[in-house]
Amino acid sequence: MLIVMNHKAGPKQIEAVVKAVEQMGLTAAPIPGSERTAIGVLGNRGYVDDTTIRDLPGVQEVIHVSKPYKLVSRDFHPRHTVVRVGDVVIGEGKRPVVVAGPCAVEGEEQIVRTARAVKKYGADLLRGGAFKPRTGPHAFQGLREEGLKLLAIARRETGLPIVTEVMSPDTVGLVAEYADLLQVGARNMQNFELLKELGRIRKPVLLKRGMSATLEEFLAAAEYILAEGNGQVILCERGIRTFETATRNTLDLAVVPLIREMTHLPVMVDPSHATGKRSLVAPMAKAALVAGAHGVLVEVHPEPDKALSDGPQSLTFHGFETLMGEIRRLNEFLGF
Ligand code: PEP
């Protein structure tokens, strides 16, 4: 529920409204950054009878918000959120960031070489999976804690903050010891226990859209993290399942400006998993930035043909260097 106060409402009237809401067993707080003074109400489990509120002095309007997400919506939080990962700043008005690295950490030489290369060409963050959500149990499952340690070595060697996936609530503590940004993969977007656990840590989270999730389901998943107290969330579009089989997934680029309209959270795009095809990664990365993405996430491997996962969509070092040149020129054009 949103309570909009009239322009003349003073602090005493606002306080009285907050008290009245609290007497109903709900929580209320003024929303900073609203054009009109607004009070957000949370904690309701169904329809709320607003008769005791709407006639209080200073109240102009009571709006019932029936969306499954509130904290992520612009209604409740008009100011955009900026997420910090180490020294890297992601969000509205900032230069778009580039996350790059292999699908999976395969060994020290592979991850350190890749980290050095992507750093050299201008990446802001290093990605690499240590816990891998593979479709079948016989595929490479990741190096787990050993992989996290290798990522830490790559960070020490290059200074790049690291992004890595966490798959289960019981490994959140472990992954958070190493990662600067914790990724929730598409397959775990609705792992609600994982989301709640991530809401209780004080590190930023990159939440990927589930492969069959509607935008509303995606935002409701993010709401789980915010509802537990962690507001440092970046949303990532990575393609959805459609009838089209020419690409691995269908990149839903329209959600980029839509997410910016509907929420205050930064949004990124992963053209690698969205297309599954190396030649499509650069065009879709650039399209994502033009659509307003605050960053892109791309897979890069020293020898894609030998990669243990996602080789066909991984850029070579040379391919990444070319893409970074193009992104730099695009940023100048876009005014960054
Ligand atoms: C990944 O980033 O390596 C990954 C598994 O992505 P997604 O969850 O989007 O499939």
Ligand code: MN
């Ligand atoms: Mn991958």
